[in-house]
Amino acid sequence: MDFHFSPEEESFRQSVRYWLKDNLPEDWEGDRFSRNAENRSIYKDFAKRLATKKWVAPHWPVEYGGLGLSVIQQLMFNEEMSYANAPIGYSSIGVGWAGSTGIVYGTEEQQKKHLDAITTANRTPAPTSPTWRRGPYATATITSSTARRSGPPGPTTRTG
Amino acid sequence: MILIARTDPDAPKHKGISYFLVDMKTPGISTRPLIDMMNNHGFNEVFFENARVPRDCLLGEENRGWYMATTTLDFERSSIGGAVGARKMLEELVAYTRNTRLNGHRLADEVRVRTRLADAGVEAELGRLLSYRVATLQARGQVPNYEASIAKLFNTDMQLRMAKSGMEIMGLYGQLDHRSRWVPLRGRFERQYLWQTGLAVGGGTTEIQKNIIAMRGLGLPRG
């Protein structure tokens, strides 16, 4: 049994590694998932660069803005991104959770609206409320909240 | 944001929950940063005050949200990372012990330090292979189950041990903030030491992973 990766797979790994070297700030030491304001422009710029390579969600099928990478290529991509400490805080929920679930369950309209924005890095999360100030603040405890339907119920619902 | 909300209060536990994709800019939704012990802003408290969510935000079928949420979590379960970060930290730690002298000799010459690094090297390699195992199963079209729990459990514990080893080898310098001019390796170990504790909780705590391994991996009865 041969445990080695194929030459094509290894050269894919190399191409990711070299690209990251060229496209991350030198001596990049930021955190992978944080959204600290000081590095905001770096995160956004890097997301755009990933998008030009279709590398925001390279494991997604081509028709949804990915490259349809094989599992082994995904593994290598993730390894290189992780080794380089490449920041993905601005897209991780969209790529890893919301978008992927949208591919499975979303309507065509929803897919058009969300998936394209994710893979082109055209929508990054809203900044936190401007009213917030760092420092001690009163803690609000919300133990529950209620939702109310307004407008006509859908065909499958009971009113509640 | 992903919003999972109960839409039928009379339905049993897992039924009557719906899955929404909601625009964070919707009026009535506000957020307040949660600053973690690294002084990092990675999470928020989210408040909903009279927020109106239009019907087209509903994903999939109404009241079937729970089952879709488990699909979402399956994506999380198969994610791979961590082991490689540990390898990079080890490489940096090795370089540090080669270049740092204490009481007239290099840290790398101390038996205790060398043994620690050797252990860490074995663990980082093991973590990588456990992750490869999960990927191999996926590449064959199989669904990883307790194997993913093993990788997650081992890798988060291993990374914490790695960070701890670094902190101990660096002595008091290890505790310095990453902005200090005296901090070794740009404070990576201090940050990792604090951050890694949370990773043993997020995505299913260590105890939950052990439950899964016991039940599905070893066939033990539900505890």
Ligand SMILES: Cc1cc2nc3c(=O)[nH]c(=O)nc-3n(C[C@H](O)[C@H](O)[C@H](O)COP(=O)(O)OP(=O)(O)OC[C@H]3O[C@@H](n4cnc5c(N)ncnc54)[C@H](O)[C@@H]3O)c2cc1C
């Ligand atoms: C870094 C990080 C990122 C996160 N990201 C997200 C996110 O993006 N989205 C999201 O929804 N959530 C997120 N979380 C929340 C995370 O999923 C929960 O914190 C986690 O599932 C544990 O739940 P809990 O905090 O309610 O602890 P609890 O379930 O209350 O557990 C408390 C303690 O009891 C133990 N315990 C609980 N049940 C059992 C059992 N049956 N047997 C043995 N021991 C048990 C646990 O191991 C733990 O030590 C994140 C958390 C962290 C730390």
